[in-house]
Amino acid sequence: MTAIQSAKILIIATNGFEQSELEFPRDQLRVKDATVHVATLDGNAIKGWEGSDWGRDASADLKIADATPEDYDALVIPGGQINPDLLRVEKDVLTLVKAFHDQGKVIAAVCHAPWVLIEAGIVAGREMTSFHSIKTDVKNAGGVWKDQEVVADQGIITSRNPSDLKAFVSKIVEEIEEGHHQRQAA
Numbered sequence: 001m002t003a004i005q006s007a008k009i010l011i012i013a014t015n016g017f018e019q020s021e022l023e024f025p026r027d028q029l030r031v032k033d034a035t036v037h038v039a040t041l042d043g044n045a046i047k048g049w050e051g052s053d054w055g056r057d058a059s060a061d062l063k064i065a066d067a068t069p070e071d072y073d074a075l076v077i078p079g080g081q082i083n084p085d086l087l088r089v090e091k092d093v094l095t096l097v098k099a100f101h102d103q104g105k106v107i108a109a110v111c112h113a114p115w116v117l118i119e120a121g122i123v124a125g126r127e128m129t130s131f132h133s134i135k136t137d138v139k140n141a142g143g144v145w146k147d148q149e150v151v152a153d154q155g156i157i158t159s160r161n162p163s164d165l166k167a168f169v170s171k172i173v174e175e176i177e178e179g180h181h182q183r184q185a186a
Contacts, residue, residue: 002073004173005033010072012039012064012093016082019048019055021110024165025076025172026058032173037061037072041090049080065092068099073176075100079111079131079161088119098122101156104180108157108172110164114138117156127153129160155180 009029013022022038029036040046043063048055069075075097077084087093097120100107109117114130115137117123124142129151138145149164150157150171157175159168 002176002179004029004176007034007073007176008071009034009036009074009076009172009176010039010067011036011076011078012067012087012096013046013058013078013083014041014086015046016049016080016086017046017058017078018080018083018111018162019050020162020165021078021080021113022048022058023056024162025078025108025110025169028169029172034176037067039064039067041087041092049082064090064096067096069096069103069105072100072105074106074108074172076172077107077109077113077116079109079113081112084109084111084113084115088116094120104155106155106157106172106175108159108168108175110159110168111161114143114158117158118143122156126156127151128156128158130158131161 039062040060045057045059101122111131118141128143129146135145150159150167157171
């Protein structure tokens with residue numbers, strides 16, 4: 001069991017992340033006194049996507065390749081279309097996601113970010129949600145898709161879109177405070 005005030009949370013993203021889906025969890029978890037780090041592919045700041053154009057930069061704390069699950073209680077993956085599509089083809093990202101999964105750590109993915117979970121092979125048999133346009137992708141990967149603002153299954157948390165972010169962050173806090181999750185193989 002980990003109190004949110006002593007939790008360490010890793011957000012992984014690259015250029016094209018949905019602005020609110022990185023900023024809202026990062027900022028709300030920090031307000032709750034969690035330590036939140038942002039890791040990017042090259043360890044440099046990244047640019048978000050907001051509405052129909054590029055948004056604001058988000059600073060980075062480290063490179064994804066340098067992150068280790070042992071240092072964190074949870075992993076958060078923002079969506080948007082661009083960010084998870086770029087992340088899901090990166091070996092370091094998939095290795096990291098699988099390691100968080102294998103260690104029973106909380107993994108939270110919103111919007112299109114379940115694409116990364118699909119590519120990591122951790123979706124089969126799990127109840128999940130996502131942005132509606134990738135519902136078939138989740139189902140084809142063996143996930144049980146639900147149209148709900150937040151779905152948690154053995155510490156894997158998913159939400160549909162920016163309007164679900166409040167429930168998404170609340171569920172992240174709840175799952176971190178529950179502790180490690182014993183998982184059946186996907």
